Amino acid sequence: MKLSLEQLSPLAAAIGLTVLFGMESILPAAGGRRHRWQHAARNLALGCFSSIAVKMLVGGVLTSVIFWAESTGVGLLRIISLPPAVAMVAAILLFDAWMYLWHRANHQFSFLWRFHRVHHSDPEMDVSTAIRFHAGEFLLSTLLRLAVIPLLGISVSQLLVYETLLLPVILFHHSNVRFPEPMDRCVRLLIVTPAIHRVHHSRLRLETDSNYSSIFSFWDRIAGTFRLRQNTTPVNFGLDEYDGTWQRFSNLLLMPFTTSQNRTSILKGFSKLISRWV
Numbered sequence: 001m002k003l004s005l006e007q008l009s010p011l012a013a014a015i016g017l018t019v020l021f022g023m024e025s026i027l028p029a030a031g032g033r034r035h036r037w038q039h040a041a042r043n044l045a046l047g048c049f050s051s052i053a054v055k056m057l058v059g060g061v062l063t064s065v066i067f068w069a070e071s072t073g074v075g076l077l078r079i080i081s082l083p084p085a086v087a088m089v090a091a092i093l094l095f096d097a098w099m100y101l102w103h104r105a106n107h108q109f110s111f112l113w114r115f116h117r118v119h120h121s122d123p124e125m126d127v128s129t130a131i132r133f134h135a136g137e138f139l140l141s142t143l144l145r146l147a148v149i150p151l152l153g154i155s156v157s158q159l160l161v162y163e164t165l166l167l168p169v170i171l172f173h174h175s176n177v178r179f180p181e182p183m184d185r186c187v188r189l190l191i192v193t194p195a196i197h198r199v200h201h202s203r204l205r206l207e208t209d210s211n212y213s214s215i216f217s218f219w220d221r222i223a224g225t226f227r228l229r230q231n232t233t234p235v236n237f238g239l240d241e242y243d244g245t246w247q248r249f250s251n252l253l254l255m256p257f258t259t260s261q262n263r264t265s266i267l268k269g270f271s272k273l274i275s276r277w278v
């Protein structure tokens, strides 16, 4: 049976997710986690809902735009016309650089942060957090890709290869697996590892606003946003304002459209109303 690139990407994700979820049971970096299945099911439900909704909404438009760009020959990589292997490496590097900029913008601009904070609000980061993204973030990212991909001249096959590489790497760096430090140190010279991405999920804003890279760790080193913990204190994951009931599936969907302050005042208003009657 021959697998197409389109089938390879979800297959790589499913295998990576299963293997790392199993490893988290045997060798957890942060222990004492209860309700792991419930937590993973919620994150998976959100990720699947977001990606299916956005694919149905704009997936076809994105594919048509990429094919249109291919047929008309527009885009940086087509203009400079490189040998296929070199073009593939260049496409992966260029798109990963774009992913760095997009991720950084999600932290910089409050409108984008509204959606991206759904990913950051997870108080128990593990492999399932890798796919915990709000549909709004997926939608905005896909809309920007409509311009970025033709501009860079990235083909459908180059994009599929990038995504097939990206998925296992993001599953790996979100995983709650205790990998040996010498291994992490060696891999992080090139690839984003759990030691790097855990800092990004810290509750301390100084740490949250660092380590934006997706596949290659050198973008952060080049841009001066690379940060590692000097001490061995475990990272406290999540966002202070979004604990407790915010972690319900319905509240994760609503999180971008409200603030924790508003929510408190809505709840306070509601309890005031009740106390009038009771």
Ligand SMILES: [Zn+2]
Binding pocket: 103, 106, 107, 116, 120, 200
């Ligand atoms: Zn982030």
Ligand SMILES: [Zn+2]
Binding pocket: 119, 129, 130, 174, 197, 201
């Ligand atoms: Zn993350």
